[in-house]
Amino acid sequence: MKTVDYRVSEVFRAMSHPTRIAILDMLKGGPLCVCQIYPALGLDQSITSKHLGVLRSQGIIRGRKEGLKVTYEITDERYLQVLEAVKEILKRQWYLEGKMWNDSGKDR
Amino acid sequence: MKTVDYRVSEVFRAMSHPTRIAILDMLKGGPLCVCQIYPALGLDQSITSKHLGVLRSQGIIRGRKEGLKVTYEITDERYLQVLEAVKEILKRQWYLEGKMWNDSGKDR
DNA sequence: GTACTATATGAATATATAGGAATATAGTTA
DNA sequence: TAACTATATTCCTATATATTCATATAGTAC
Numbered sequence: 359m360k361t362v363d364y365r366v367s368e369v370f371r372a373m374s375h376p377t378r379i380a381i382l383d384m385l386k387g388g389p390l391c392v393c394q395i396y397p398a399l400g401l402d403q404s405i406t407s408k409h410l411g412v413l414r415s416q417g418i419i420r421g422r423k424e425g426l427k428v429t430y431e432i433t434d435e436r437y438l439q440v441l442e443a444v445k446e447i448l449k450r451q452w453y454l455e456g457k458m459w460n461d462s463g464k465d466r
Numbered sequence: 467m468k469t470v471d472y473r474v475s476e477v478f479r480a481m482s483h484p485t486r487i488a489i490l491d492m493l494k495g496g497p498l499c500v501c502q503i504y505p506a507l508g509l510d511q512s513i514t515s516k517h518l519g520v521l522r523s524q525g526i527i528r529g530r531k532e533g534l535k536v537t538y539e540i541t542d543e544r545y546l547q548v549l550e551a552v553k554e555i556l557k558r559q560w561y562l563e564g565k566m567w568n569d570s571g572k573d574r
Numbered sequence: 575g576t577a578c579t580a581t582a583t584g585a586a587t588a589t590a591t592a593g594g595a596a597t598a599t600a601g602t603t604a
Numbered sequence: 605t606a607a608c609t610a611t612a613t614t615c616c617t618a619t620a621t622a623t624t625c626a627t628a629t630a631g632t633a634c
Contacts, residue, residue, distance in 0.1 A: 363484045365556050374478035376471045426610045440551050447544050448473050534580045534631050
């Protein structure tokens with residue numbers, strides 16, 4: 359039986375890639391089709407599918423097939439809260455350090 | 467300049483190892499000396515030091531030298547809240563799946 | 575100074591993960 | 605049925621990370 363710590367580590371590992379964080383950010387607004395996700399990320403369908411698979415295997419997102427398309431959504435809103443919490447911690451740290459930052463060129 | 471998403475990914479990656487999660491759990495109770503941490507984990511001093519270095523490099527913990535010893539502590543309580551939040555999500559998921567679990571043999 | 579203690583670091587190896595290109599699978603449409 | 609579409613998977617290579625053992629560094633005590 360896997361320990362809780364081990365499962366927690368798997369979840370953090372799944373969330374520890376910029377592309378997968380970008381995917382979670384996209385899903386904040388609600389379910390999205392794969393066909394909407396990978397063009398928005400500017401990535402290959404194949405690579406995107408693998409990242410979705412990592413998040414899905416950890417139960418962070420779930421997909422349902424609707425005809426040819428697959429729509430993904432967050433399984434538990436608290437994963438988004440966790441993500442936001444870390445962003446907030448870092449923003450404060452950076453603020454304290456007097457730094458500026460941005461994501462994909464967009465100012466925050 | 468590193469993006470926020472990239473920094474978030476680094477923090478998650480730092481937290482994505484069972485040993486480092488165990489270290490954070492130990493530090494919940496307050497600062498601890500390295501000499502207390504690695505025996506409690508049952509790990510080599512060298513390996514423990516490297517894991518501490520990963521957490522330190524991400525600003526999750528900080529150490530201060532006191533004579534020969536180095537004492538580590540959490541830099542921001544919210545990192546612990548993030549850790550607890552994920553544990554809670556997983557506990558609920560496992561409960562819904564009707565599973566039992568434990569950490570190092572201790573029932574929860 | 576030497577000897578000792580606690581911690582960090584380096585080099586080598588092993589394992590894990592990511593990315594790219596091609597292919598497989600499942601569903602649709604004609 | 606064949607052709608098409610959307611997504612997932614496989615294989616291969618490159619890169620990143622973890623572990624082990626040995627050594628370096630910094631502080632203490634004599």
